[in-house]
Amino acid sequence: xxxxxxxxxxxxxxxxxxxxxxxxxxxxxxxxxxxxxxxxxxxxxxxxxxxxxxxxxxxxxxxxxxxxxxxxxxxxxxxxxxxxxxxxxxxxxxxxxxxxxxxxxxxxxxxxxxxxxxxxxxxxxxxxxxxxxxxxxxxxxxxxxxxxxxxxxxxxxxxxxxxxxxxxxxxxxxxxxxxxxxxxxxxxxxxxxxxxxxx
Numbered sequence: 001x002x003x004x005x006x007x008x009x010x011x012x013x014x015x016x017x018x019x020x021x022x023x024x025x026x027x028x029x030x031x032x033x034x035x036x037x038x039x040x041x042x043x044x045x046x047x048x049x050x051x052x053x054x055x056x057x058x059x060x061x062x063x064x065x066x067x068x069x070x071x072x073x074x075x076x077x078x079x080x081x082x083x084x085x086x087x088x089x090x091x092x093x094x095x096x097x098x099x100x101x102x103x104x105x106x107x108x109x110x111x112x113x114x115x116x117x118x119x120x121x122x123x124x125x126x127x128x129x130x131x132x133x134x135x136x137x138x139x140x141x142x143x144x145x146x147x148x149x150x151x152x153x154x155x156x157x158x159x160x161x162x163x164x165x166x167x168x169x170x171x172x173x174x175x176x177x178x179x180x181x182x183x184x185x186x187x188x189x190x191x192x193x194x195x196x197x198x199x
Contacts, residue, residue: 034080037073038064061085140191149191156187 064072065085070093073080086093097105106125120136123129139145163179 034073035071035082036068037075038068040075152187152190155190156183159183159186 061083062085064074065083070085072083074083075081084094084097103125120129120132123132140149160179160183163182164174164176167174167179
């Protein structure tokens with residue numbers, strides 16, 4: 001047999017075994033209770049949900065909320081995603097969960113093993129995140145610091161305007177998001193060159 005075929009079959013068998021193990025483990029001993037949601041088969045129905053969501057997200061969520069209530073759990077991949085929607089449109093349930101009890105839910109999933117970089121985007125909520133936030137607000141976003149880095153911001157603004165002008169003159173549509181991402185990358189590189197790394 002071909003080596004690529006053996007590797008592909010091995011990966012598929014491993015995924016199926018892991019899915020069965022996860023399914024049996026959660027049935028035997030759930031470590032936490034989740035809100036209700038549609039039942040899923042670990043690999044197949046997750047794929048079907050993702051395909052369905054990409055085309056009719058709003059309609060699908062409304063039908064799920066009508067069936068299971070204002071808080072539902074959908075398994076996307078192997079991770080649960082909890083969706084909150086208030087039928088009365090006063091948003092009191094979302095406000096209670098995310099504002100009043102925000103500290104309980106304010107965390108991120110565990111990063112991959114390869115992601116060892118700790119910054120404000122990837123740090124878990126807690127002392128490290130608070131320290132990074134304090135560094136960001138006192139060192140970068142402080143008014144005196146903003147004035148001292150104005151040359152880097154002006155440089156990035158010139159790059160952005162030049163990108164817009166070049167694309168406009170070429171007659172192509174101007175893709176704003178692509179240019180903003182490029183300029184933000186340039187600005188962050190410029191700030192790291194100035195010694196700012198803990199953002």
